[in-house]
Each structure stands twice: as C-alpha cells, then as structure tokens.
Amino acid sequence: MYHNRPLAWLKSAAIVSTTGLSVLLLWRLSLSEWLGRPLLHTYLQLVLILLACGAGILALIHFYYYDKRGFLLLLGLGLLGTALLDAHQLLVSLDDFNLKPELRLSQAAGHWQASRLHFGVMLLLSWLVCHYESRSLRPIHGLLWLSYPMMAALTWLLFNADVDISDSGFAAMLMQPGELSILGLLGLSLLGYLYLTQKPDHRVVFWLSLSILANLISQLIMLLHPRGMTAGLGAAQLLIGVSYLLICCGLLLDMQHRFKQAHTGKLRQESIITSAPDGIVTLDDQGIITACNSAAEQIFGYAAAEITGNNLTLLLPAGLPPAPGQAQARLDCEVEARHKDGSMFPLQLAMAETGDVSAPGFVATVKNISQRKARELQLVRTAERLTQATRAGAIGLWDYDLARDALTWDEQMYSIYRLTREQYPNAHKAWLAAVHPHDLAEAQSMLAEAVTGTGYCISEYRIIWPDGAVRFIRAVGTVIYDEAARAERIVGVNWDITEHNQIMLALERARQEADAANAAKSAFLATMSHEIRTPMNGVISMAEILAHSPLLPQQSDLAQTIEQSAKTLLTLIDDILDFSKIEAGQLEIALMPTAVEDLVESLCDSLATVAAAKNVRLNLFISPQIPSRILVDDVRLRQILYNLLGNAIKFCANMPDRDSQVWLRVELSAPPQLQLNFTVTDNGIGMRQQTLNKLFTPFTQADAATTRSFGGTGLGLAICKRLVHLLHGQIDVDSTLGQGSSFRVGLPFNLAAEQPSEPLPNITELTCILLNSLDYESKDLCAYLEHAGAKVRLFADMDRATSAVTLLRGTVVIIHGQEYLPPLPTEPACTQAEIHYLFIGAATETGDDQGAAVAPKGQALRRRSLLNAVAKAAGLATVQPHKPKVRVPAEVPSNAAAQAQGRLILVAEDDEINRKVILQQFALLGYAGEVAANGLQALELWRQQQFSLVITDLHMPEMDGYALARAIRQEEPHGQHIPILALTANALRGEASRAMAAGMDSYLTKPLPLARLRTALEKWLPQAVTLAAVTLEPEPQSRPKEAVLDVAVLQKLVGDDDAIVQGFLQDYYDALQQHMARLSAKPSAGMQELAFTAHRLKSSSRSVGALIMADSCEQLEQAAKWGNPQEVVTALRQLEENRLKLEAELLPRLNRQKEMTVHGYTHH
Missing domain, CATH: 3.40.50 (Rossmann fold)
Structure with a gap:
C-alpha cells in the first residue's frame, strides 16, 4: 500500500517540511514587503485561478479515463467552481473591467470568504462521497450529490450580496464566524481524508490531505495575523496556490501509476490470450475483430491478419443470439461457425464486455466442439439402441423412491412378473407378493446394503407366477443421491434368467463330462506308456536278433523291414504318448547336474550313422566356455535336440544338387544372462512363410506331399515347443524355401554345485x-x-x-x-x-x-x-580315460561292530530274494545290515537299535515305506537326522517326489548295481572300511536287452561267484512257486492283493535277471490297480506262459549245481 511505503512517507515529510518553511517565509513577507501592494495580490489571485482550473481539469480527466470514483468528479467540479468564483471576484475588483463600480475593497473581502466557503464545503462533500461510495451506501451518496448544487447556489447568493464589511460591528458579527466555519470545514475534511489514507489505493487522497492542510494553514494565517485578515491575504494566497499544486501533483502521480498498471495488465492479458489453450477473439463495440490468438487461428483456419478488421459474421455467418452490446453484456451459447475451407462446425462461444470505457469492446472465448457433439450424438444413439434393446430383451425398469417408500414399475416389469396394473396398482405390494418367501429377506437386505454402503445392488432371486411356476430373476440397481449426499432413489432393471440358468447348468454338466472324458483319456495314455512300449521293444529286439542270425538274402530283407517299421511305429507311439502327457499336465521336469558337452556329443554319435546313411554331413561346435556341469533336465534336452537334428537330417537327405549338411552349435549368451543357445541349421528343402506360421501346431506338417515323402505325425516340433516352454526357454525358426532352415532354442540354466575339471592334454607349448x-x-x-x-x-x-x-x-x-x-x-x-x-x-x-x-x-x-x-x-602323452574302481572289503564287520562304529544299516524289504540280494551286496562292499519284512518290523528295529542309515522299499504290507519314513521323522530326537533312502522298482518321477515329501533323503531304483549302491553308501555313510584294491568294471550305460533269464543281472548285484549265484536262483525258484501257487489258487482274489503279490514277484524277478517275468508281473500289477478283470485274466495267462519259459532255462541250471556249497554258503 502507498501509505505503508517508507519512501512515500519520506516524500510526504519533505513536502510538509517544505510547506512549513514556506509558511514561515510567507508569514515574514506578509509582515513586511507585501503589505499594501494590491498589484501583487491581483497577480497572485490570477495564478490561483489558473491553478484551480488546472487541478479541476486534471481531476475530471482522471475521473473520465482512469478512476470512476465520484469524489473525483465532485472534486473537479468544485475546483472549477472555486476558480470561477475567484475569477469573478478578480474581475469585479479590477478597475480596468469596472463590472461593479460601486464595489468597495471591503466588499471584495466578502467575495473571497464566499469562495473559501465553497471550497471547504466541496472538500467535505467530496470526502463524504468517497467514504460512502466505498461502502456502497447509494441513498446517502445520492443526497450528497444533491447537496452540492444547493451549496453552490448559496455560495453564489452570498457572493452577489454586495455586503459591506467596513462596519466593524458587522465584521465582528459576520466575518469572524465565517472564517471559523471555513476553518471547521477544512479541519473536518482533513480528518476525513487522513482516515481514508489508511485504506489501500488512495494515493490521490494522501495528496489531497496535504492540500487541505495547506488551505487550513492559510486560513489560520488570515485569522491570526496581527494586522488583520486583509494583511494576511497575501500569505494565504501563496499557501492556497501550494495546495492546488499538491492536488495536481497527486492526480498526476496517480494517473501515471494507473497508466503503468493498465499497460502492464494489457501486456499480461495479451500474454494470457496468446498462450490460452482455447481460442480468444477480441471485438470492438461494432463487432469488428481486433485481434485473435493462435488457438483461434487453428480453429477457424485463418491467419490473424486475414480476419483482423473483418466483421464477426465472417466467422459466424448466422450472427449472435443476440448481437453483442445490444441485449446483454455476457453471452454463453453454442453457434455454427464457418471454417476457412467453407465447412461448418459447432462452436462453443463465451463473450463478455472488456470493461474498458476508453475503448469499449468484447472478448470472446471460442472452442471447437465437433468431437464433443459427435460423442453426444453417439451417446444419444447408444441410448436409443439401449432403449430398443431393453424392449427387445424383455428388460423391466423400476424406480424406488426412498422418501415416499413408493415403487414404480413400467409395463415390462408387470409382464415379467405376470401381473397387471389393475390387480396391483401398488408396485411395492406386487413385488412383495411375487418374490419367493425364501428369497425375500435376502433381496431386501441387498437393497438396504446398497442404500447404506455400496451404492448399487446386484441380486438374483426367485419369483412365483400366478400359475405357480417358479422363475429366476436378476435385479440390478443404482442409488441416486441428492445434493446433500443422501440416498434419494434407487433405479434399476429386472430380467428373467430362467432359461439362461438352465442353459448354463446344461453347459456345465457337458463341460464336466468332457473334462472327465479328456482327463480319463490323458491319464490312461500317460499311465499306459510303459505297457504300450513294452511289446514294441520285444518286436524290435526279436527283429534285431533275427537279422543277425543265418538267413537267406530275401529273409534278411524281410527282417530289416520288420525292424525299421517297428522302430518307426515306436517313434510315433512315443510322440503321441509324450504329447498326451504334456497335455494332461503329467510331464514333470527334473533338473539334474548334467554335462552338456557329453550329452550333445553322445547324441551326435547316435545320429552319425543315420546321417551317413542319408549322405548328410553332421557338424558340431560346443563352446569351450560352457560350464562342465549345469542343472537341466537331460532327458528332455536330449529329446528336444534329437527331434530338431532328426528333422534336419531328414529334410536335407540325399539332395543331388548340393552337399547336404547339418550344423549344431551350442553357445553361451553374453553375461550376465545364464542361457544356453542351441542352433540347428540345415541346407535342405526349407519352408514357405505360411508353413512357418503353423509349424508348431500339433499334427501339422508343411503339406500333404511332405507327409507322403518324409512321414511322421507332425507332433515332434509341437512337443519340442512345449518342452522348451516347460524349461522356461524359447524356440524360433527362420527358413527359406529351397535353401534350408535354422532352429534356435534358448534355455536358461543354473550352475551345478560341483564343477569337476576334466583331464585334457597339455598343448600350451604347441x-x-x-x-x-x-x-x-x-x-x-x-x-x-x-x-x-x-x-x-x-x-x-x-x-x-x-x-x-x-x-x-x-x-x-x-x-x-x-x-x-x-x-x-x-x-x-x-x-x-x-x-x-x-x-x-x-x-x-x-x-x-x-x-x-x-x-x-x-x-x-x-x-x-x-x-x-x-x-x-606332437608326440605328447595321450590322456587315458578315467576308469572308476569299486573295491571289495578285506572282511565284513559284525552287526555289533558296525553299530559301535556308526555304520549299521537297516533295510525294509518285503521280498525275501531282494533281502538276500542286498545283504550279499553289503557283504561285498564291506557293510553290515539288519533286514525287516515290512515297515512295522523296521520301525520296531529302529526303536531298539542304533542305525546310521535306513533303506526302505516303498510298497510293503502292514506299513509301506512312506509311512515308515514319516514315523521315523516324527520320533527321531530333535537335532538328529538319520538318512532314509527309497529303494523301489517303480522308476517314475512322481514316486521320487512323493518319497522326498514323506521325509526321505534319496531315491534308488531296482535293480541296483554294486557301483551305484556303493556310491550311495559312501555318500550317506562317509566312514569307509579298509578296502582291498579289487577293481570292478563300471556298469554299462544302457540296460541289457530283455530275455527269459539274464544271470549277468544277478552277477552284477552279488558278484560272479557261481555258488552264491546258484543259491539266489534256488531261493528265487522256491519263492516263484509260492507266488504262482497263490496267484493260481485265487485268480478272483481282491485286486489289491493281486497287485501286491505281483509287485513282490516283479521285484525279485528283476533282481535275479528274470526280466520277462518282471515285465509280466508289472502288467498284472497295473491291471489289478486299474481294477480291470479282463486285463487281469490276460495278464495271468501271459504270466503263466512266461513262467514255463523261465523254468525251461532255470531248472537245468539248478539241477547241475544242486547240493553245491561254496565259500561257506550252503543252499538247503
């Protein structure tokens, strides 16, 4: 604020000080030099008249252009009136004009007094106008304006009264009170204006207050002058002139400030207009465009120079409703506007007056609402379609007034409920009567909950038609709130969903039936994979044996045809079974430490002969940066690469126009990503783009010609893709017809815990x-x-x-x-x-x-x-391949010694042959153990003795291996953990996971070779006995071909001592007769008992090498578990035939070695 600024107060103090010094100077001059000099008074009076006129004119200019407050108008008129009175007084007092020759000097003083009285009354009235105008007191403000003409008339009468004041009595009566009244008016005005200076935006008031102060001092000089009022007139005139100058100064300063403020505001307004997102157009009072911003240029398509100076009808051909400046100062409407290209579009127009009196005009804000209108039109059409849809869809509308507790239905609602408005004019009663009694409370609670909380309701309930039929209704409602956020109404819809519910129930039943059938199919295919493969393995084995026997050339060709056809059929069956397992979700991924280099090289070796037979060159590169061991599912990785390499070889085989080649590259991704990248590339027939789009679709090949030429089911790549996804990898392919294909597989991996270093020749000096x-x-x-x-x-x-x-x-x-x-x-x-x-x-x-x-x-x-x-x-030493050794002990410790040394083993095995086999293996390896026929016996032995390891079969009578493991884990002391190893003939991955979940530590499968058993015992029983250096050959990587009796299997378990082998064979023969007698005597026994007996016989048969009997027992076990009587009978018949084959080989061997005793082991 102006009065709060220190600089302004300093300026005011300087002016007041200057005024005071001027007063003292004038006082001194009035006492001496100016006394008795009328000419000086005349000139000074003329200057005062001119200053008063100038101040009055400035006040009127200020009022007209800058500040519309009424006190400025009154001030200007008062100053002009004072100047007029002073001019008249000057004219009548001069001899040159001689307007009133009879006027004496004493009468001229009365004219001066009238002029001062007019000035004082004008100041007081202007203050009152300013004060009450700021308070918006219009009645009082009007009375003050009316009082000014009355005051001017009285002053004029007083001025022309020709009063002679030479009489001292009259002077004492008139002049002294008149001067005092002038003094009082000036004092009141000064106090009033000083009060107004405490309010903001009163710069003129401040300077006016100084002017009144100067007038007040001049009046005091005239009253207090020692030589009389006439003698002090000169000094008073000088102060009055100063007061006029102060008024002019205040008006000029305020005008300057307001001019700068207006200029700054105009610049700010122009900046706002230019940067405004909406279009802005300014008009004069005649509707002529004066300016526009860039947004308006974009809306109308014109440049600013093109539309400036034109009438608004250029942009709005229809004009305004009403025209600007005629009917209303503000306008907000939608009009049709014209673009520069002539097209019409809807426009939102908001127009208002500028408020600038000096340059009246309008400001219009425009916005293109074409998109909004299009959306509104779309909403209208949507609403129309919704209305039609509700009518066509038999949807009823309802409205519930909460305040009046009144429900309103449309006609469709009555139709849905099979009621009439005549029967139930009260819709609420109609609804209560129709809703099923058991559903009424829940439906009402949903409405109440919508009102109190959620704001909407969705419910389904039953209604009863007048004929007794029960229908299902779906109701949806939304709460409508008033301005006070109170729930006012609920509006919603009803429709009959009875048919919909019936259809959904039927679909759900059909889906469940389809899922059950699909699950049964998938489960059957996944479970029967072994049973399907087994006969095919027999066909292939017999064909291979037949092909190596003495045959005629024609017979050899037939045998080879049988072998190749059987292998092809087995591959197709494997693909179908694998795909069914994937689809059924039964294919498990097992991450095992794997040497990728060995796996890939072994795979390429197996396919090398196939590639050579088809004249395909196989190229391999395995990055030496790949870790020696990673965690990956080796079986699935081999399956993926086998499919991709097999396809590559197949589709580039025997091409006469090129050297057929297949490349397999195994590389690492750039760090830090741990990913193996396999790339299989061939230069074969290639594929079209449309073929690539369906390449990984099951049962799909490139075309019919491909199927006829190369065969296959079209499942290989589909299986590859699913296996890659199961391994969290990705697979893609690029191919060009006639040039070949390239398959890329990326598989993430983790490092194995152990990274063994392989021995390689030292060629660093070469x-x-x-x-x-x-x-x-x-x-x-x-x-x-x-x-x-x-x-x-x-x-x-x-x-x-x-x-x-x-x-x-x-x-x-x-x-x-x-x-x-x-x-x-x-x-x-x-x-x-x-x-x-x-x-x-x-x-x-x-x-x-x-x-x-x-x-x-x-x-x-x-x-x-x-x-x-x-x-x-280079002549360096060749690296010899590493040959693992298995050592046999010098002597076997007793059970007591083994328990004392912490090496006693507990074995739970229900089959007697298997119990003897594992004890013999313990003896060969230098370990001692106790055996139990079932889990319950094993648990009692564990409670009575101190064992360091438990090996248990999973399927046993009374208590199986799972229950045994759980019981031991529950009873073993806190902080102790005895290792438990599973030993079973079921080599399924699901069994391994289940065993681990039951608390076991590892999983072994039967038959268990010595080398594998020794590795497990060394891992879980690290204290080794003193061993003799006896080397056993490592076990072969592949399982021997199935035969009637393969004694080598038993020899790998218990050693090659003939007497021990014969003893086990005799025990097995005795057990075989007992099991077969039990199965033959009760062929219709319970399925569970049949499965259990078959399982025991299967286990012992595999241990002694009677593989044909083991497979037949496994078929019987599975058939009994499935509960299929027909399959059980077939399996029993097959089992009996295989028993006869087995006895034909087994009995001669037993008869030759009967009554033989070897190494202290006697068979009775």
Missing part, C-alpha cells in the same frame, strides 16, 4: 597352423585350440603355411583337410621348428613317414578328440 578346409569349420577349431592354450595361426593354403614355419621354433602341428593328403610337402631346410602334420577328414589312418596322426572323422568332431589327436601328433 603352435598350431590351421589350413582352411571344407572338412571342418576353421573358426571352431581355433576356438577349441586357443581355449586349450595353444598358439593358433590360420593360413589359406599349405605353401603359405610352410613358408611361415621357417620363422617359428619349437613344436609345430600343421592341421589340414583332405585337400592336402599325402604326399605332403617336404620339411623346409632352414626351419628350427619340429613339424608334425595332422589330417582331419573321412580317412581313418594315414601312416606316412612324417608323423601324421590319426584324427577322428570330420563328422561331429569332438573337442576332446581334436585335442588328443593334436597331442598325439
């Missing part, structure tokens, strides 16, 4: 010169050799290589392909290097004098084979 060749990929061999530490140099031909050798020292191995077969070039005479040659290709041996070594064939070259060949060529 220099390998590698020649480019078609027999291998040079960059792959470089990667192998450099990772092994060798220095590698690559050359395009042999001549450049031999030239480079002259600069080398040490041992140099030159690796080449079949392009440089012997005779090899002679060794350079000037070289200091020891040169060796290594050929990599299809040849098997070279045998020249230059030390060339034999390398593996170029097809699917192994990294270890390459490094060994390089080492051998």
